[in-house]
Amino acid sequence: MGYNIVTKNNVRDRFAPAPRPEIWKDTPDKDWNNWIWQQQKRIKSMDVLEKVVKVDDDERNAFAKSHEMFNMGITPYYASLMDPNDPNCPIRLQSVPKSGELNILPMDLEDPLGEERDMPVPGVTHRYPDRVLFYTTHNCPVYCRHCTRKRKVSDPSSSAANKQLEDGLAYIESHKEIRDVVISGGDPLSNSDDRLEYILSRLRAMDHIQVFRIGTRNLVTLPQRITDSFAQMLSKYHPVFVHTHFNHPKECTQETFDAVARLANAGCVVNNQMVLLKGVNDDAKIVKELNHKLLMMRVRPYYIFQCDMSQGISHFRTPVEKGLEIIENLRGWTSGMAVPHYVIDAPGGGGKIPLLPQYLEKREGKKWHLRNFRNQKFVYEEP
């Protein structure tokens, strides 16, 4: 017997396109959808931001005092997701300065993950035996107010010049124990396609390199950057993993759906690394909604990071209990695919340490006393 296949796929329709604010209403689509136009029109001043949202005093004062230390830069696309009337909108909190940034606490660290300490050549952090972080630029389309690398991101004078790039590639080439390269920044997609392809082709020609990861927030802040030709270029160098950084369901739009589709259709595996941020996503319902949307877009929720101890981001930090509570409210209540690992990236460079609610109640010899997500008790006995 034949089957009549139903061809309707309405998943994309469940994502709304980003609304276009008044100031860009007459912008031709060919410009709005062009990532270079989006980069060129980034909002860098309060005068322009005022045309998009009702800026409040705290934002205005914080901008005046912070922008020389850490620039403001917001793509028109990302700004279009802002609530114009709510300064606590999760998109605004992530991209517009707030006075909390000006508080530097005694425990804050300039380089919380000790990335500069484990740097054998400028631009390469080699801490773990078989993998390295490779910094290729310090520019990003949007400067996230919670960025852990504020010490150098947004400062063009600290960007990777060609000599630094060549020295980094030479280091990776000469260290045969390196298997996995995380191409990072800033945002590596701030490089041109040609420069990125040069880096990927050099790495792929090294017999000891197995996989690359590209750490990028362009999917969230500038999805127009993921062009067909860029995705096709990546497909020549598989396996390529793309690690991105969605923090709130508002960031999941039809534009991001299409951008992920271009990468996934070109064979890339896309993982999400959410950062737990007070006022943005410190709520299990928000995280669950985000993770469900990510799965519909073919992005795997991979990590929830406890907010790092970087300088000037303490106003984003939540108690650790909040992260555990979120995991407790996900595990069992939704599919395991929607439950990321909750980790603290240990200050000083200790690496990622996973944290879980306590599901093991006690151990008696070969008997393990466990509880499940409904708090029901079970005993698993070893032979």
Ligand code: SF4
């Ligand atoms: S995209 Fe990443 S590196 Fe750039 S500002 Fe945001 S968090 Fe920092």
